[in-house]
Amino acid sequence: MQIVDRRLNPGGKSLANRQRFLRRAKEMVRDAVRNSAGERSMRDLERGGEVTIPASGVKEPHFHRSAGGLREHVLPGNKEYLEGDTIPRPRSGRGGGGSQGSPDGEGEDAFRFALTQEEFLDLFLEDLELPELAKKRVVEGDASGVRRAGFATQGSPANLALGRTMRNALSRRIALRRPKAEELEALEEAARRVEDSDPLKAEELRAQVARMRTRTLRIPYIDPLDVRYRQFEPAPRPIAQAVMFCLMDVSGSMTEGMKDLAKRFYLLLHLFLRRRYRHVEVVFIRHTHEAKEVDEETFFRSPETGGTVVSTAFEEMIKVMEARYSPADWNIYVAQASDGDNTTADNDRTAHLLTDRVLPVCQYFAYLEVGREDDGGPIGFMPRETELWRTYTKLRAADPRLAMRKVRHRKDIYPVFRELFRKGAVEGQKA
Amino acid sequence: MNIIHRPERGLLFQGADWDFDTLRRIHDACEEIAVGELGLSLYPTRVEVISAEQMLDAYAANGMPVLYRHWSFGKRFARHETLYRKGFQGLAYEIVINSSPCLCYVMEENTATMQALVIAHAAFGHNHFFKNNNLFLEWTDAHGILDYLEFARRYVMNCEDKYGEAAVERVLDAAHALSSQGVFRVPRRRVPDLASEERRERERRQHEERMYDDLWRTIPGPTNAPAARAEEARRRALLQLPQENILYFLEKSAPRLRPWQREILRIVRHVEQYFYPQRQTKVMNEGCATWVHHQIMTRLHEQGRLSDGNYLEFLHSHTNVVFQPSFDDPRYSGINPYALGYAMMEDIARIATDPDEEDREWFPDIAGTGDANAVLREAWAVHRDDSFIAQYLSPRLMRKLRLFHLVDDEAEEDLAVATIHDERGYRRLRRALSRQYDIGRLDPDIQVEDVDLIGDRRLVLHHRVMNRQMLEPEEARAVLQHLADLWGYGVLLREVDATTGAVLREHHASARPGIVD
Numbered sequence: 001m002q003i004v005d006r007r008l009n010p011g012g013k014s015l016a017n018r019q020r021f022l023r024r025a026k027e028m029v030r031d032a033v034r035n036s037a038g039e040r041s042m043r044d045l046e047r048g049g050e051v052t053i054p055a056s057g058v059k060e061p062h063f064h065r066s067a068g069g070l071r072e073h074v075l076p077g078n079k080e081y082l083e084g085d086t087i088p089r090p091r092s093g094r095g096g097g098g099s100q101g102s103p104d105g106e107g108e109d110a111f112r113f114a115l116t117q118e119e120f121l122d123l124f125l126e127d128l129e130l131p132e133l134a135k136k137r138v139v140e141g142d143a144s145g146v147r148r149a150g151f152a153t154q155g156s157p158a159n160l161a162l163g164r165t166m167r168n169a170l171s172r173r174i175a176l177r178r179p180k181a182e183e184l185e186a187l188e189e190a191a192r193r194v195e196d197s198d199p200l201k202a203e204e205l206r207a208q209v210a211r212m213r214t215r216t217l218r219i220p221y222i223d224p225l226d227v228r229y230r231q232f233e234p235a236p237r238p239i240a241q242a243v244m245f246c247l248m249d250v251s252g253s254m255t256e257g258m259k260d261l262a263k264r265f266y267l268l269l270h271l272f273l274r275r276r277y278r279h280v281e282v283v284f285i286r287h288t289h290e291a292k293e294v295d296e297e298t299f300f301r302s303p304e305t306g307g308t309v310v311s312t313a314f315e316e317m318i319k320v321m322e323a324r325y326s327p328a329d330w331n332i333y334v335a336q337a338s339d340g341d342n343t344t345a346d347n348d349r350t351a352h353l354l355t356d357r358v359l360p361v362c363q364y365f366a367y368l369e370v371g372r373e374d375d376g377g378p379i380g381f382m383p384r385e386t387e388l389w390r391t392y393t394k395l396r397a398a399d400p401r402l403a404m405r406k407v408r409h410r411k412d413i414y415p416v417f418r419e420l421f422r423k424g425a426v427e428g429q430k431a
Numbered sequence: 432m433n434i435i436h437r438p439e440r441g442l443l444f445q446g447a448d449w450d451f452d453t454l455r456r457i458h459d460a461c462e463e464i465a466v467g468e469l470g471l472s473l474y475p476t477r478v479e480v481i482s483a484e485q486m487l488d489a490y491a492a493n494g495m496p497v498l499y500r501h502w503s504f505g506k507r508f509a510r511h512e513t514l515y516r517k518g519f520q521g522l523a524y525e526i527v528i529n530s531s532p533c534l535c536y537v538m539e540e541n542t543a544t545m546q547a548l549v550i551a552h553a554a555f556g557h558n559h560f561f562k563n564n565n566l567f568l569e570w571t572d573a574h575g576i577l578d579y580l581e582f583a584r585r586y587v588m589n590c591e592d593k594y595g596e597a598a599v600e601r602v603l604d605a606a607h608a609l610s611s612q613g614v615f616r617v618p619r620r621r622v623p624d625l626a627s628e629e630r631r632e633r634e635r636r637q638h639e640e641r642m643y644d645d646l647w648r649t650i651p652g653p654t655n656a657p658a659a660r661a662e663e664a665r666r667r668a669l670l671q672l673p674q675e676n677i678l679y680f681l682e683k684s685a686p687r688l689r690p691w692q693r694e695i696l697r698i699v700r701h702v703e704q705y706f707y708p709q710r711q712t713k714v715m716n717e718g719c720a721t722w723v724h725h726q727i728m729t730r731l732h733e734q735g736r737l738s739d740g741n742y743l744e745f746l747h748s749h750t751n752v753v754f755q756p757s758f759d760d761p762r763y764s765g766i767n768p769y770a771l772g773y774a775m776m777e778d779i780a781r782i783a784t785d786p787d788e789e790d791r792e793w794f795p796d797i798a799g800t801g802d803a804n805a806v807l808r809e810a811w812a813v814h815r816d817d818s819f820i821a822q823y824l825s826p827r828l829m830r831k832l833r834l835f836h837l838v839d840d841e842a843e844e845d846l847a848v849a850t851i852h853d854e855r856g857y858r859r860l861r862r863a864l865s866r867q868y869d870i871g872r873l874d875p876d877i878q879v880e881d882v883d884l885i886g887d888r889r890l891v892l893h894h895r896v897m898n899r900q901m902l903e904p905e906e907a908r909a910v911l912q913h914l915a916d917l918w919g920y921g922v923l924l925r926e927v928d929a930t931t932g933a934v935l936r937e938h939h940a941s942a943r944p945g946i947v948d
Contacts, residue, residue: 001455001459001462001476001478003454014491021504061913068901072838075835078852081851087848
């Protein structure tokens, strides 16, 4: 008989099969994830969790008999039945028998996948990328950091790599067979013990001790050869922080439904930015005929009335940016939501602010025009072009960083979002 | 009983802890009893200690240590893992592989008593059954299976490199769908070799010489059949029609498959055939192993090598294993093969050593022979579940299990109790239970009936419908689609009533491009 301990074998023997299975199911999982975007509330989206895919996609069909026909069962545990008795058929349709059921005990229900938040968002935001991500790399100045670059034989004492040095020393001592202190002591002790009984032996031992001591002196405990220093080299560090400005028109013409659409868009953008940057800040600016920076609750909730002057929002945004978010240190994203109304006299000013002050410093400017659900016609064919839409259309030709879309229904938000941020979106607009 | 008293040699282990020396001691002690007293004949054993994750790996691959790669194994892994992690399902204590050496996987978290139990159960009980049962000897090659699986794995991997994972996956998907139609249910005629032909010829001559009778000459021979019918018969014979092994038929006769695709069909077919005996011997195999572990553990306790506490721990597990809930119990999920198998083995041993009048009447061959082990070894060697039950299920056991036979006819409003455990019913009840384990009745009988080689090359299959039990139509169509993809042309499946010959339903499928093009 042999006994083999297999526990030490590398794990993950089924890994290849699991990956194949996931790959096969991936299409369906992705669809399930995308669909779930419509069903879940935005906060749930971040949590990941279970998605259910139909078992049909990963089913392994076999020939087997369906229920019905004449079936026989031999069952244990008869208590009262006699030959010829009849029993009313159980309603569940299972004739009291356990002989049915799939052979491997697997049900045919839908297959559930538990996804982590990471996996969920990966699938959810797959194929999206931030435009102009590479632009903001600061080479000089305080944004550069240092990173480890291995070990060197020279360096300042502050960078002495103690562990590495001692390891080198130890291996050198072992290699050169430097006697250990314990061995010396043991030999001396032995010599002392045999001194009286066997002086010759004691003499021999002492000679050996002397030889070893000389050797100890010749081979140093730590040699300059062993010493190592940690080495660092300067490395530019990409700016890993972003600020997202949410601008919204809250004048009387914006209904609750429109605000809800805008909110969904902001949440998606926030989620997305958080995946790409270590640190994301959000600034909420709402405007009527005047603009104000507010907190999130006020931004979405409290009603406001007044006219509509879009340029005030840009002015407020520039003020905040100058005070707190220097474009040199921050990646700046702007998302504006509006129903498209603007005071006609303000259009020129808005256009100037946008081209001269806002667009040059930001990575991406997304304009989302929200409409009423009951407006007829497919997306993109609104009854009339709004003031803002006309103004922005002129600017868009000149600057690819400006993107604009119209949205009228909740279910359009996600597709529009994907469209705005899909890979190569910016290049596409340039062309 | 031929109990041999040996001097006490002290406990094999104490408490629950074990190490590899303990395993060896346990194995050696079990071997002494298994070979010396029970007279088992065994493959060499290899005990492998594995972790929970590795047990899940083994589950996913039907317990095989190596298997080709396919997503369905990953699916099985994912399902078992979910059940296990959520606590819905425990893991087996052991898995045993029908191979030589016989591989026994034991879980690392078993207690010492459990290790003794599973070694006695798997390394001796199952091992003996694998090595001696006719079905396993006929259908499986214990010496070659591990090498074959290794070959299969490499072959599939090479194909994936050469033709792409997607192409191989399509063939495997289709082959898996047909896998239960990929076994030979009866042994095929072996290709005759010279020696056996000569021997047969000699025997035939001797037989004729002994039985010579001039009268036979006067009987008119068969009249010549029309030439067309003979031609037809020849064609069917060449294609080996009708053919129940659909994968074999495709491998040999599908017109458009490439050689590597045929080889993959062959691999799937071989693996399925390897598992075929296990499906037919569940009750016997588990009954044999359970009976053996009970004998061995009891003897170890008698010899004083197992403490009372450990023996009680064993009895606790043993009782759980052979527990059979009644049909109306919420825990009931079919007849427990461990319970039925163990009860029958115990019953046979009792009949052999301590029969009563009824036993002598029912089992004149074995009643009172005195050597229970010999009777059991004989039964284990020559039977499979259905024949074993038809032969050995005693009236006493039917009464003990309170078995009854229920007929569920869709056409009737109520279920009918056809037979119970009484004098009138014993034989019918036993036949009914035996039928329940007859693999020929469990699997639908589907055969390749004909193929139109000259016309549109359509393949015709027949499902012989017994007791009006039709195929599940949706899955049948899905499988048929796979079949058509492999065949390369249209496929027709007729469901034909076995008694009247009436066609009850037809399914069609035509080939999609992908596998053959």
